[in-house]
Amino acid sequence: MSSNTASPALIASNGDSLREAFGKSLSSLADEFPKLVVLDADIAGGTGVHHFRKSHPERFVQFGIAEQNMMAAAGGMAAVGLMPVVTTFAVFCLRAIEQARLSLCYARRNAKIVASHPGLDVGPDGGSAQALEDLAAFRAIPGMTVISPADAIEMAQATRAILEFDGPVYMRTGRSPSVRLFGADHKFEIGKGQILRDGHDLTIIACGAEVARALDAADALKEDGISARVVNMPTIKPIDMDLIARCARETGAIVTAEDHNIHGGLGGAVAESLAATVPCPVEFVGVKDVFGASGEPEELAYAFEIAAPFIVAAARKVLKRKK
Numbered sequence: 068m069s070s071n072t073a074s075p076a077l078i079a080s081n082g083d084s085l086r087e088a089f090g091k092s093l094s095s096l097a098d099e100f101p102k103l104v105v106l107d108a109d110i111a112g113g114t115g116v117h118h119f120r121k122s123h124p125e126r127f128v129q130f131g132i133a134e135q136n137m138m139a140a141a142g143g144m145a146a147v148g149l150m151p152v153v154t155t156f157a158v159f160c161l162r163a164i165e166q167a168r169l170s171l172c173y174a175r176r177n178a179k180i181v182a183s184h185p186g187l188d189v190g191p192d193g194g195s196a197q198a199l200e201d202l203a204a205f206r207a208i209p210g211m212t213v214i215s216p217a218d219a220i221e222m223a224q225a226t227r228a229i230l231e232f233d234g235p236v237y238m239r240t241g242r243s244p245s246v247r248l249f250g251a252d253h254k255f256e257i258g259k260g261q262i263l264r265d266g267h268d269l270t271i272i273a274c275g276a277e278v279a280r281a282l283d284a285a286d287a288l289k290e291d292g293i294s295a296r297v298v299n300m301p302t303i304k305p306i307d308m309d310l311i312a313r314c315a316r317e318t319g320a321i322v323t324a325e326d327h328n329i330h331g332g333l334g335g336a337v338a339e340s341l342a343a344t345v346p347c348p349v350e351f352v353g354v355k356d357v358f359g360a361s362g363e364p365e366e367l368a369y370a371f372e373i374a375a376p377f378i379v380a381a382a383r384k385v386l387k388r389k390k
Contacts, residue, residue, distance in 0.1 A: 085241035086183040088219035090115025092226035093152065094122040100230050102150045104128060106137050114154040114183045115240065138163035141178045142170025150177055150230065157182035157198035157239060158189075164204055171235040172210040179229050180205075183240040185215075186326030187359050187367040188276055190242065197359035203331025205237040206304045212257065213304040214238040215325075215333075217278035218248040221301060224255035232257055239275060243364050246279040248299075260307040262314075266296035269382055269389070270314040270321045274300050274333050276364075277324040277352070277373065284324075284378035295382060303333055308340045315345035320389040322350045322381045326373060329353035348388035350381040 083091075093116060097103055104126045111117040111127075120127045130137040134155055141151040153160075160167070160182045171178045182201060189197045206213045212234060216222040222240065229236045248263070260272070264285055273281035278299050285295040296318055300307065315321060321341070323334040334351040341347060354371050368374040 083219040083245060084115075084243060085216060085219060085222045085245055086113070086115035088115070088222040088245075089181060089226055089240045090118040092223040094118040096227060096230060097123045097126065100150060102148060103230065104144060104149050104151050106130060106141055106151055106153045108132055108134050108137055108155040108159065110155060113156065114181070116154050134159045134163040135166050138166035138180075139170045142166070142174055142176050145171070145176035145178045146174070150179070152179045152181055154181050154183070156196070157185040157201045158196050160201060160237070161198060161204060164208075167205070167211075167235070167237075168208050172208045175210065176235060177233050179236045179238065181238045181240060184242045185239045185275070187354065187371060187373070188242050188326055188364050189359070190364045190367065191361050193361035194358035199328045199354050199359060200331070201237070201239070202303055202325070202327050202333065203335065206331065206336065210235060211304065212236045212302070214257065214302050215275040216255070216301050217273075217275060217299050218245045220247070220249040220251070220253050221255050224253065225301065228255055228257050241276060243276070245276070248279060248282070255301060258302050258305045258307060260298050260300040260302070260310045262296060262310075263299050264295070264297040266294035267318055268294045268320070269385055270296040270298055270318045271324060271378060271382065272298045272300050272311070272314070272321060272333070272337055273324040274303065276326050280368070280373070280375045281324050281378055283375035284382065287375065287379050288382055293382065293386070300333060300337075303336050306336045306340055308344060311337055311340045312344035315341055315347045320348045320385040322352060322378060322385055324352040324373065324378050327353050329355055348385050350385040352378050352381050
């Protein structure tokens, strides 16, 4: 059993998927958090926790294809002082949402749910496997913190943060290789967003895989003389209301971008925040209340209009409303 804790920069190899960065981080942090146990539903190779299974097999619990039992058991483990990390695909978390609600949140247990293969990033597995509702579902549960990091560096930092945090957490990872956005100086903090690029005409607020696309969209807008601020919003709940209000005051228009249904996820959280602070025009980039389809993630991003050109189109639309 290794006693070394690698830095997030060392854990996150260039091009690593978020799930691999998570699995490597969890394995690296295990000795620092001796109460940590990992729960798996027969897909450790798909969630990245095969790294933990190899390094700490005595703290790896296999439930088979029984996500509801796994989620309920996590509540029991937390009740006796362990810190369970429940791992499966995002779509399978939805079948265990009642257990997450009662056994974890209602009981106020210190357990974490980490879900891989969210949204259209699932790709060829198709619409039945693409969870486009998970952020909305878990955000609505009282007491649940909801996180969606943007790259492998941020994922490694977020993994430590949720282990240090006392309370239930739902965190998305990702299946595809991720674009490196941050350096070793990046600082993730639960409940805080970051301005990645400043601008004064509008603000694009994104999470997960959409952050890289938002930066591409800002580049395209700049060529036409439009100055777009880009905000990474890795915590969906509690969302950074102060930063959102500041962006609304300073730029007067907002676009949200997420690999999720346009209802109830990041866009909904941002709109709720603006309604309570500084109302302004908002346009939502996300999957438009339909199920996904089979295809490569980038192909699906275009087919379902969440790729960079559609963020650009939303920006132009919101600017017309601003004027």
